[in-house]
Amino acid sequence: MLTDQDLYLFGEGTHSRLYEKLGCHWHNGAAEFAVWAPNARAVSVIGDWNGWNPEADPLQPRPDSSGIWEGRSTQAQRGQAYKYRIESQHQGYRADKADPYGIYAEVAPANGSRIWSLDYDWGDADWMAQRARRNALDAPVSIYELHAGSWKRPDGQMMGYRELAHALADHVLACGFTHVELMPVTEHPFYGSWGYQTTGYFAATSRYGSPQDLMFLVDHLHQRGIGVILDWVPSHFPTDEHGLQYFDGTHLYEHADPRQGFHPEWNSSIFNYGRGEVSSFLISSALFWLDKYHLDGLRVDAVASMLYLDYARRDGEWVPNRYGGRENLEAIHFLQKLNEAVYREHPDTLTIAEESTAWPRVSRPTSTGGLGFGMKWNMGWMHDTLSFMQKDPLYRQYHLGQLTFSLVYAFNENFVLPLSHDEVVYGKKSLVEKMPGDAWQQLANLRALYGLMWGHPGKKLLFMGGEFGQRREWAHEGQLDWEQAAQPGHEGLRRALAQLNHLLRTEPALHELDFSPEGFEWIEANDAANSVISFLRKPRGGGAPVLVVCNFTPLPREDYRVGVPQGGWWQELFNSDAADYGGAGWGNWGGREAEAPGAHGRSHALRLTLPPLATVMFKPTQAERPAFATRLEGDGLGH
Template sequence: MPTTTNHPRQGERDVYLFREGTHARLYDLLGCHLGEQEGGGARFAVWAPNAASVSVVGDWNGWSGGADPLAPSPDGSGIWHGHAPDAAKGDAYKYRIRSHHGNYTVDKADPVAFCAEPPPATASRVCDLAYAWGDAQWMATRGQRNALDAPQSIYEVHLGSWRRQDGHFLGYREMAHQLAAYVNEMGFTHVELMPVTEHPFYGSWGYQTTGYFAPTSRFGSPQDFMYLVDHLHQQGIGVLLDWVPSHFPTDEHGLGFFDGTHLYEHADPRQGFHPEWNSSIFNYGRPEVRSFLVSSGLFWLDKYHLDGLRVDAVASMLYLDYARNHGEWVPNRHGGRENLEAIDFLQTLNRAVYRAHPDTVTVAEESTAWPRVSRPTDMDGLGFGEKWNMGWMHDVLAYMKEEPVHRKYHHHKLTFSLMYAFHENFVLPLSHDEVVHGKGSLLNKMPGDSWQQFANLRALYGFMWAHPGKKLLFMGGEFGQRREWTHDGELEWWVCEQEGHGGLQRLVAQLNRVYRGAPALHQVDFSSAGFEWVAADDADTSVFAFLRKAGDGSPPLLVVSNMTPVPRTNYLLGVPLGGHWQEVINTDATEFGGSGWGNFGGVDAAPVRAHGRRQSVCLTLPPLSTLILEHVAR
């Protein structure tokens, strides 16, 4: 029989914070913890306030419900706890819960489990999180790398389909060395992992999460995942995690109807069921649920040294009528459609993250014009550090899909983003969402023959890397995979041997090198002081020209995009400084698969007025290209 004395870590303060919704480290209080009592075994604790009885069933007791019962805490917190002396590392287990409400008994996975059985099995596993980290140097300096004035070029990765070995998944440790070498070769500063939180359905890509404290066992153990993060850090690469507090699946072993009641989700389907994803919505108004989610977010930063969280589907959390028709949602207490409880949760989360880990970053995937997403909570903001610029993504892809002859009628799609570019701390995303569900690959979105498609994509990348905002590119986009992404199999690495694909890959690597080395391209991303139009209204030729400026007084960069296949010679542009302007990027260079038009490496400014400036340069603009030129003092 288990020991049922009062929980050794459960004090009055824990209960108070749990009930207040601000407990940020529930993983110390709940779940399975090895070796904390004499005689070995493990301590178990689970929140199930409406249970009539709870027991731990697992490998060590033959899955017998009477062998290891838990006892309710006398403080009324709804936490059940106890010690199972025979539980050992690696054992599978669940909680057998009998509810007060009807004849309901169910075996549930541990909501705070640190490890799970490989799917399709659904039990939790007894494990520990012991690991000897080797990334002290990274951790001491990562605040500089995540700062708003630092270069952030993010490579978004789905671990199950980036690379495989003979058709099989790579483990976290195998992935570590291959991924780090490639990311460094390509010059990206961070990787963003699509959700690794445990999920029963591989085809959900991790967005249907059941294990909010467990990395998926498909690729190895918790220590194996720590090794992946550790190695990336030691190679100078930051690691962001895609994290999903917006909904959870209805699998029986998961959080739904946990103790015979709607504990984590709303009981009313107008609030608790997500019609778009056929999943459950968290009850953000319940303090204990907020504590659970805040603790999950902090857990990945505390225990896995992750450098930030990209929070998925924030818009679905903010609006009560998201994906619902009239009469299918419940207004807030003021009669509006804003989810006041979700707003409070997001603010609580961001305060907790930046209080505990001010050198990390939280990023919102928020697809509407909700105000102040990336502004501090004391300024009535949501408190995120950054926000995906979904408007820029939609506009720029819509523009690039147009045949060049028609682009002059859509010129505003590339200029409009500068009307709001500094309202938030934006990341420019070309993510997995743009290359799935019949949308086609980025390359196949481009018009024209094969050469023009590559040229268009090269021009787009040049424009993107020079545009204000941090950068994010989904795997495969860097070499122009033609096939739409699928989670089954791996990327089409073999095409990199072909000229167009290989050239595009070399361009992205060079863009990253220039971006990281040029303060003008990243120091002042979120203020109009870092940007100035030179030519914004030349719709007839579909030419765009602007300056990017640094915050340290270094010279600006001149960026020029020609979005038609017509080379333009003697194109006059005003510049702020005389002297030589040197090409540092020409997306039409032959090494990138282009036609080789250009300016022989650079041009000298002349004292000829243009665009309100005393000096100007006379450029040759290659077809379907972006040029980036830097001023060189002589």
């Protein structure tokens, strides 16, 4: 039952759980309906039980000025499809609309809503009790980005949510990731949009099963110790007639002026964030997924397109704000309200912005003028790093600044380092095919890149297929090349990644201070002649640091001196050139002794063998120098 307080918050734009009030709810053997259509002349529910007859179940407008129409049917049954027949007051408009607050949809290409309930017996209490620690800013976070329909297709058929749950959990744990990020599973009419053209902001796509099936997937991952993040798209919506577009014969959810309400890049509609009812709709959608599906966070898509009024527009094609600027003030306010609501109701979850510009304070509190996100994708790091890695090693010496520049701004935001789906589609080549050289060198380059990425400050995100170096670009109509994944060099890459994820979890230096300059220290950022960089990652409280050294040429470098802050034995934690990973086997026999005199302004130095196209990591230990290392060095076999 809608109360006066509900209606006030709805209009104000701060109602965070409208899904409890609007839409279809199954109560005591009857279906109760409520839909917002303030400019309608008549609204009725049409569905399976009444032969889709608009005369059978008319709704009545509330006596207040809310624009909400209500009614109930004792003939409707759970699981039956329905829509709203909307007859507008304007221009004779009439359309059959899916329920904006519908929680289940027909399987595409059908597009009606279904009467349903969200009862489910959750078994993830242990995860929910500890997820504040798992999602904390100082926690190890390594995200596996996934498109559910094209991950694996046994017998050519897409896996359902329940079938996916077991296979995905096994794979994610074998690779060592801490979280899965689902590309949008909100209902969408066009499969080729990958879910980013959403019509059902409260409905899990029925392509892979029922709402309870998705709950099972999340529940199972949680019980296996894996967090789940959902891609969520409040930036735009498609113009399909059954959706939100022109809902009651007026531009209800979108701006009327196409310079504000139409997205030229995606041929979609842009929400009117300044309208309170629209803001309440979107905030309620965000909270719905956290409330009902136990999701651990939302990655908010295309935030830059929301922030700038001139995004993807030429001069004269956009409307300035009231101060004459290009900032979308209403969208800024909406994003701040959104993040305040999420962190107020679920402080143990995450919001992550895909924001591709230098907009300031994206991941800073709203109380200090920030947008309030927990984290932000570091698109600059991604572009610069991939640009460097794509270059022939002969020329990398002239572009080392592309690798080091990210540390100039690395702590301005709480960054996630993304190698996402957008980098491996539409002629961009897969990650391994971006790498120069022959097949062996390509895999070596990719292992070195992952070593750098996992050593670099920031949380990690990798799109599916990248864990084993799939050579084909991603295609949503197929599946990953699992036969290729079993080939020695590609399986070696997966083992290297699993070791990096293990170190991320077990070495505090690699995750505790991801967002603080106190956790990072350059050793050498300017050895362009050798295309070598080295740095320390440090934990809080003066614990053991981790040394990261990268050699981006195919030449092994013996007796390469790297300054370190203390003497003693430095254990080799990771070597991307290890034979077990498909490398050539150059290395340091498990570690090196740090000796005086020092180098790079430090008291001691390590004399290292740097493998070709490789990243190595070391950590000081209290252990004695292993006898075999002394013997092998004495025999001149240091590599």
